[in-house]
Amino acid sequence: MKDLKAKIMGVPQGAGVYIMKDKKGEVIYIGKAKSLKKRLNTYLGKDLSTKTIALMSSVSDLEYRVCPNESLALLLEASLIHKYKPIYNVSLRDDKSFPLVKISNEEFPAIYITRKKEQDGGCYLGPYTNSKLLRQALKIIRRNFPYRTCRKIPNKACIYYRLNLCPACCMGKISKNDYSQIIGNISLILEGSVDTLIKKLSFVMENYSKDERFEESAKIRDQISALSAIAQSQGNLNSRDELQDLKILLRLDKIPQRIEVFDISNISGKEAVGSMVSFFLGEPDKNNYRKFKIKTVTGVNDYEMTAEVLRRRYSRLIKENSTSPDLILIDGGKGHLNTAAGELKKLGLKIVLASIARKNEHIYTQDKVIPIKLESDTPALNLIRRLRDEAHRFAMSYHRLLRRKKLIGR
Numbered sequence: 001m002k003d004l005k006a007k008i009m010g011v012p013q014g015a016g017v018y019i020m021k022d023k024k025g026e027v028i029y030i031g032k033a034k035s036l037k038k039r040l041n042t043y044l045g046k047d048l049s050t051k052t053i054a055l056m057s058s059v060s061d062l063e064y065r066v067c068p069n070e071s072l073a074l075l076l077e078a079s080l081i082h083k084y085k086p087i088y089n090v091s092l093r094d095d096k097s098f099p100l101v102k103i104s105n106e107e108f109p110a111i112y113i114t115r116k117k118e119q120d121g122g123c124y125l126g127p128y129t130n131s132k133l134l135r136q137a138l139k140i141i142r143r144n145f146p147y148r149t150c151r152k153i154p155n156k157a158c159i160y161y162r163l164n165l166c167p168a169c170c171m172g173k174i175s176k177n178d179y180s181q182i183i184g185n186i187s188l189i190l191e192g193s194v195d196t197l198i199k200k201l202s203f204v205m206e207n208y209s210k211d212e213r214f215e216e217s218a219k220i221r222d223q224i225s226a227l228s229a230i231a232q233s234q235g236n237l238n239s240r241d242e243l244q245d246l247k248i249l250l251r252l253d254k255i256p257q258r259i260e261v262f263d264i265s266n267i268s269g270k271e272a273v274g275s276m277v278s279f280f281l282g283e284p285d286k287n288n289y290r291k292f293k294i295k296t297v298t299g300v301n302d303y304e305m306t307a308e309v310l311r312r313r314y315s316r317l318i319k320e321n322s323t324s325p326d327l328i329l330i331d332g333g334k335g336h337l338n339t340a341a342g343e344l345k346k347l348g349l350k351i352v353l354a355s356i357a358r359k360n361e362h363i364y365t366q367d368k369v370i371p372i373k374l375e376s377d378t379p380a381l382n383l384i385r386r387l388r389d390e391a392h393r394f395a396m397s398y399h400r401l402l403r404r405k406k407l408i409g410r
Contacts, residue, residue, distance in 0.1 A: 004059060004060075004061075004062060005044060007061075007062050008037075008040045008041060008043070008044065008062065011036045011037045011040055011064055012036060012037060012066060013035050013036070013037045013038070014035070014036060014066050014067070015032075015033065015034050015035070015036070015066070015067050015068070015069055015070045015072075015073045016032070016033065016036045016064055016065050016066040016067045016073055017030060017031070017032050017033075017064065017065045017067065017073050017076045017077050017080065018030070018031055018032075018033065018036060018039070018040060018062060018063070018064045018065075019062070019063040019064065019065075019080065019084075020055070020059045020061075020062055020086075020088075021059070021060060021061040021062070021063070022058050022059065022060055022061075023060040025061070027080075027084040027086050028055070028058055028059070028086050028087055028088050029055055029059075029086050029087075029088035029089060030077055030080050030081050030084065030086055030089055031077065032067075032070065032073040032074055032076070032077040032129070033070075033073070034070045036064055036066070040062075040064075043056055051088075055088050066283075069136075070133055071133040071134070071136035071137040071140065072137055072140065073133075074128055074129065074130055074133040074134060074137055075128075075137050075189070075190060075192070076192060077128075077129070078125075078126055078127065078128050078129075078190075078192075079190070079191055079192025080192065082191075082192075083192070097115060098115070098126065098127030098128060098129060099113050099114070099115055099126060099127060099128050099130075099131040099134055100113070100114055100115065100117060100124045100125065100126040100127055100128070101113060101114075101124070101125040101126055101128070101134070101138070101190060102114045102122050102123070102124055102125075103122060103123040103124075103125070103183060103186075103187065104120075104122050105120060105121035105122045105123075107176060108148055108153065108169035108176065108179050109122075109147075109148070109179075109183050110147075110148045110149055110150060110151060111138070111147050111148070111149060111183075111186065112149050112151070113131060113134060113135065113138070123187070125187070125190045125191065141186055141189055141190075142165050143165070144222065144223050144227075145182050145185055145186050145189075145223070146160075146164060146165050146166050146167050146182070147166065147167075147182060147183065147186060148166055148167075148169055149166070153169060153170045154170050155170065156170065156171065157170060157171045157173070161173070167179060167182070185197055185200075185201075188200075189227070194227055197227060198224055198227055201220050201223055201224050201227075202224060202393065204220055205217050205220040205221055205224065206396075208220065209400050217400065221397060221400075224393075241379050242282060242379040242380060242382060242383035243255045243256065243281070243282050243383065244379075245378065245379040245380040245383075246327075246379075246380040246383055246384070248380075249363070249372065249374075249380045250327070250352060250354060250365060251367070252326070252327070252352060254326070256325075256326035256327040256352070257280060257281055257326055258278065258279070258280055258285075258323075258325040258326050258327075259278070259279045259325060259326065259327045259328075259329060259387060260276055260277070260278050260279075260313075260325040260327075260328050260329070261276065261277050261278075261279070261328075261329040261330075261331070261387045261388060261390070261391040262274060262275065262276050262306065262309055262310065262313075262328070262329070262330050262331065262340075262391060263275050263331040263388070263391035263392050263394070263395040264294075264302050264305045264306055264309070264331070264395065265392070265395035265396050265398070272293075272294035272297065272305055273291060273292060273293055273294060273395055273398045273402060274291070274292040274294060274305060274306070274308070274309035274395065275289075275290070275291050275292070275391050275392075275394040275395035275398060276289065276290040276291075276292070276309070276313055276391070277289050277387070277390045277391045277394050278290075278325070279387055279390075282383060284390060289394060290313065291394065291395075291398045292308070292309045292312060292313075293402070294308060294309075295308070296308050302332065302336065303335055303336065303339045304339075306330065306332065306336050306339050306340060307339050307340075307342070307343050310328075310340050310343045310344070311343050311346075311347070314343070314344065314347050314349055315347060318347060318349075324349060324351050325351060326351075326352065327351070327352050327353075327354065328340065328344075328351050328352070328353050328354075329353075329354050329355065329356065329384065329387055329388065329391075330353065330354070330355040330356075331355070331356060331358065331388050331391060331392060332355050332356075332357065332358070333355060333357040333358075333362075333364060334355070334364045334371070336355050337353055337354070337355040337364045337365075337366065340353055340355070341353055341366055352366075353365070353366055354384075356384050356385075356388055357371070360373075361374075361381065361385070363381075363384065
């Protein structure tokens with residue numbers, strides 16, 4: 001109980017979801033809160049109900065996920081309860097009075113909230129604990145993925161079409177296939193599979209960009225940006241385990257709290273850019289992301305571009321007397337790692353470095369000549385992949401922006 005109290009003391013104030021586990025590591029209760037710290041502190045009080053006392057007597061560990069707001073925490077709570085089926089969430093799993101999201105069984109399905117589950121071929125998602133928060137969450141989703149809400153298709157477009165909240169199926173403004181794509185995307189969000197959706201949309205965006213369909217590409221980019229906050233809240237529940245595994249893998253003195261990751265993006269040396277994403281305790285810290293337009297390198301030379309980006313980043317940190325990260329991760333092989341090490345040495349900095357080769361995902365470190373080869377499901381490799389992929393996404397988005405500006409002049 002002492003360890004549990006210490007964990008609760010370190011929980012942030014923001015909205016999110018908390019996951020309670022027993023001594024076997026099995027999830028036994030999942031809850032959401034507007035303020036995680038306030039809610040979890042109530043479990044340490046004296047005037048607890050009989051059910052809560054029974055719950056706390058079984059709790060041995062605690063995880064939490066910070067969410068952008070309480071309405072998105074509601075979606076995450078429901079998807080996790082559906083996944084783990086905790087024994088102490090029995091009322092939510094069984095009580096038919098809670099609201100559901102219905103996707104109707106029609107050529108152009110409607111999406112709306114209901115409390116009655118019928119045998120009508122429709123898809124029902126939930127249940128959810130709060131209809132007000134559920135409506136707020138659906139509004140957030142609808143701003144980026146417009147859908148129909150009317151129970152019966154009208155003869156003319158309504159105000160929601162003019163507000164860009166409905167694609168106007170009634171007027172033939174969207175094909176059945178394109179609308180099905182929207183419904184599929186929304187289902188992934190409600191099921192808690194936001195990471196899967198982001199990967200799917202990133203692939204589509206890249207194809208649009210290659211075909212120079214920049215308007216469609218920009219629209220997908222905006223959707224991905226809107227999903228990133230949800231993705232952050234619905235990330236891997238085992239970030240701490242991944243960080244611990246990474247600490248052991250790299251023989252670090254402590255778990256790396258701040259990790260900075262670098263990637264280079266260009267096509268034949270043109271519109272070359274570098275990106276740096278920052279992760280704190282295994283989660284993206286978007287306020288500390290940085291992008292770099294390559295200034296001193298011409299032609300194709302990833303090594304020199306990597307050197308420039310690191311030189312600019314850490315020269316500034318020294319000038320501002322800012323704290324250095326615990327670990328720097330480079331997207332590349334041994335050559336990229338050696339280049340980065342050379343730049344840090346010139347600056348007089350001693351920061352642990354590692355790199356991941358793109359082709360075979362081998363990990364290179366400064367203290368080993370032979371790369372580290374990990375099994376595909378290793379926690380540390382999963383974390384490194386997530387860091388690398390985010391740096392690559394951020395670099396590519398900036399590179400495409402510069403290409404677009406060059407092509408259309410703005």
